[in-house]
Amino acid sequence: MTTGAPEIMKRPIIGWGLHDGLVVARRNLIQTIRVPELLFFSLVQPVIFVLLFAYVFGGAIPIPGDDGASAYRQYLMPGIFGQTVAFAAAASTVGLSEDMKRGLIDRFRALPMSSGAVLFGRTVADTLRQVLVLTVLSITGLIVGWRINNGIFNAILAYLLLLLFAYTVAWIGSWIGLKVPNPETASTAGLIWLFPLTFLSNAFVPISSMPGWLQVVAAWNPVSSVVLAARELFGNPTGIPSTAWPMQHAALYTLISCAVLIAIFAPLAIKKYRSTTSR
Amino acid sequence: MKRYGDVVALDGLDLRVSEGTVLGLLGPNGAGKTTAVRVLATLLKPDAGTATVAGHDVLTKPNAVRRSIGLTGQYAAVDEYLTGRENLRMFGGLYHLKPAYVKVRTDELLERFDLTAAANRSLRTYSGGMRRRLDLAASLIAKPPILFLDEPTTGLDPRSRLGLWQVIRDLVAEGTTVLLTTQYLDEADQLANEIVVIDKGRVIAKGTADTLKDQIGGDRIEITIADVAKANAAATALRSVSTGEVSIEDDRLSAPVSGGSTVLVDAIRALDAQDVAVTDLVLRRPTLDDVFLSLTGHTAEEDNSPPPPSRRRGRGQ
Ligand SMILES: Nc1ncnc2c1ncn2[C@@H]1O[C@H](COP(=O)(O)OP(=O)(O)OP(=O)(O)O)[C@@H](O)[C@H]1O
Ligand SMILES: [Mg+2]
Numbered sequence: 066m067t068t069g070a071p072e073i074m075k076r077p078i079i080g081w082g083l084h085d086g087l088v089v090a091r092r093n094l095i096q097t098i099r100v101p102e103l104l105f106f107s108l109v110q111p112v113i114f115v116l117l118f119a120y121v122f123g124g125a126i127p128i129p130g131d132d133g134a135s136a137y138r139q140y141l142m143p144g145i146f147g148q149t150v151a152f153a154a155a156a157s158t159v160g161l162s163e164d165m166k167r168g169l170i171d172r173f174r175a176l177p178m179s180s181g182a183v184l185f186g187r188t189v190a191d192t193l194r195q196v197l198v199l200t201v202l203s204i205t206g207l208i209v210g211w212r213i214n215n216g217i218f219n220a221i222l223a224y225l226l227l228l229l230f231a232y233t234v235a236w237i238g239s240w241i242g243l244k245v246p247n248p249e250t251a252s253t254a255g256l257i258w259l260f261p262l263t264f265l266s267n268a269f270v271p272i273s274s275m276p277g278w279l280q281v282v283a284a285w286n287p288v289s290s291v292v293l294a295a296r297e298l299f300g301n302p303t304g305i306p307s308t309a310w311p312m313q314h315a316a317l318y319t320l321i322s323c324a325v326l327i328a329i330f331a332p333l334a335i336k337k338y339r340s341t342t343s344r
Numbered sequence: 345m346k347r348y349g350d351v352v353a354l355d356g357l358d359l360r361v362s363e364g365t366v367l368g369l370l371g372p373n374g375a376g377k378t379t380a381v382r383v384l385a386t387l388l389k390p391d392a393g394t395a396t397v398a399g400h401d402v403l404t405k406p407n408a409v410r411r412s413i414g415l416t417g418q419y420a421a422v423d424e425y426l427t428g429r430e431n432l433r434m435f436g437g438l439y440h441l442k443p444a445y446v447k448v449r450t451d452e453l454l455e456r457f458d459l460t461a462a463a464n465r466s467l468r469t470y471s472g473g474m475r476r477r478l479d480l481a482a483s484l485i486a487k488p489p490i491l492f493l494d495e496p497t498t499g500l501d502p503r504s505r506l507g508l509w510q511v512i513r514d515l516v517a518e519g520t521t522v523l524l525t526t527q528y529l530d531e532a533d534q535l536a537n538e539i540v541v542i543d544k545g546r547v548i549a550k551g552t553a554d555t556l557k558d559q560i561g562g563d564r565i566e567i568t569i570a571d572v573a574k575a576n577a578a579a580t581a582l583r584s585v586s587t588g589e590v591s592i593e594d595d596r597l598s599a600p601v602s603g604g605s606t607v608l609v610d611a612i613r614a615l616d617a618q619d620v621a622v623t624d625l626v627l628r629r630p631t632l633d634d635v636f637l638s639l640t641g642h643t644a645e646e647d648n649s650p651p652p653p654s655r656r657r658g659r660g661q
Contacts, residue, residue: 068448072445073440095426172417175385178440
């Protein structure tokens with residue numbers, strides 16, 4: 066042995082919880098680089114969605130209040146953004162369940178680290194990955210005719226809201242990932258709730274085109290509010306505005322619902338993490 | 345005590361490991377070895393009972409326990425996508441070690457575990473044995489005074505197994521306290537100062553390797569002779585090296601011995617002196633199965649059948 070007794074770091078200014086979380090986030094981001102195929106396909110899917118909706122369905126979906134030639138594409142892009150960041154939750158679910166199967170969660174739990182750090186690192190890394198996804202999607206959007214019409218500052222706010230939403234669903238996805246018994250289940254359980262969540266919203270079709278009761282569901286769906294807020298901030302067509310409160314205060318409702326969802330699911334996930342063991 | 349539904353995984357298990365020694369926890373599949381390790385490593389809360397690790401209660405002071413332990417689980421728990429070096433650095437960071445210390449310590453461990461050449465390769469390219477070694481290296485990064493090793497050599501080839509044994513011996517020589525679980529008596533024999541045999545969550549025997557072996561009769565030498573007429577001469581030869589009764593059954597003779605493999609050489613010389621031709625000669629060491637047969641009356645393999653009703657109820661400790 067050449068090294069002496071273990072030398073412990075001084076407590077960092079950011080605190081141990083954040084420090085540990087960043088160590089884990091770094092590891093999760095390295096994974097992203099090591100498996101470029103995974104990143105590639107997670108980019109391809111939303112791009113295919115853009116092309117399908119823009120060219121196949123686009124002509125069939127009228128946007129009330131705007132009949133310009135590229136109206137649907139303008140309307141569509143924030144919807145695709147919202148849907149894509151929502152689906153990122155599935156990556157958290159599968160990732161955590163794989164960590165559990167490999168016994169990594171057991172090992173982390175036997176370390177003297179803060180118990181939220183693994184989940185914090187996971188959700189942060191999964192959110193940061195969305196920065197790249199949103200960039201690629203935005204470029205695709207610009208190619209098919211989508212435009213930022215409301216200034217760069219508002220556009221940045223729109224992206225930040227989308228990332229906050231990504232971070233929120235990552236916590237829900239993490240909680241599911243700790244609940245399911247294995248990665249195979251995780252890949253279905255991590256996805257199924259996202260279909261109703263994203264399709265019962267204004268992401269692809271205006272709420273006003275839905276039956277009455279569905280309009281209520283869609284209006285209170287946080288996906289609708291984050292998408293509507295993004296449309297407003299990007300200066301894209303919004304369709305006929307709904308009178309429901311969340312649709313009148315889209316950005317505010319998004320902030321509130323993200324805060325509430327994190328306040329519910331982060332403690333649930335951490336509690337589950339504390340008691341979980343592989344097998 | 346720990347219960348999973350109807351199955352009592354730990355049933356009044358009572359263990360004590362002295363500082364700087366190795367305790368071998370020996371038992372068949374499903375005996376409760378992993379469960380015991382998980383309770384001690386703060387991963388599982390027992391339904392009843394207490395455990396103290398390095399003077400800290402696992403239930404009330406889990407973080408103090410975690411600071412004193414290294415855990416190598418039954419399956420290698422390292423990140424597949426990271427390189428060997430990145431894995432060790434990550435764990436070093438999570439133990440809150442200074443980056444400069446982690447750097448030196450990482451190189452030192454990679455060297456010690458013969459992984460320096462593979463240090464910058466992603467673990468997807470590692471063999472099972474390399475992964476296991478890295479796994480152990482990861483639990484040593486902060487030089488924990490107490491080490492839990494859950495079946496550390498299961499799935500390793502004989503050479504890797506010997507290598508790992510040596511590493512464990514070195515650690516103990518440096519003062520580490522080790523709790524080792526294994527399914528192999530010879531592994532416990534090689535490494536452990538004290539052995540506790542458990543089955544269905546209960547201690548069924550404890551003692552040193554020697555006392556356990558004595559309990560089940562120790563080593564036996566077994567020979568098959570070419571000519572049955574020479575049986576008596578063969579018996580005489582065996583008697584000269586044996587520690588007990590020589591049993592004869594047609595052309596097969598067997599006798600209890602002690603002293604390991606050197607006794608084989610003595611036996612061959614003695615047989616030669618008696619002019620006995622031998623077609624087969626083996627030294628049979630007691631196996632875990634023998635321990636089980638003599639201790640529980642059933643073999644290790646039978647354990648997959650559900651436990652009898654009286655065992656299921658269990659009792660608190
Ligand atoms: N998560 C669990 N849920 C239900 N039963 C469990 C669970 N974990 C372990 N058991 C049961 O508890 C008992 C002890 O299991 P344990 O894993 O501790 O055995 P082991 O001695 O480590 O076995 P092995 O040699 O196969 O690793 C077994 O009967 C097992 O089926
Ligand atoms: Mg086990």
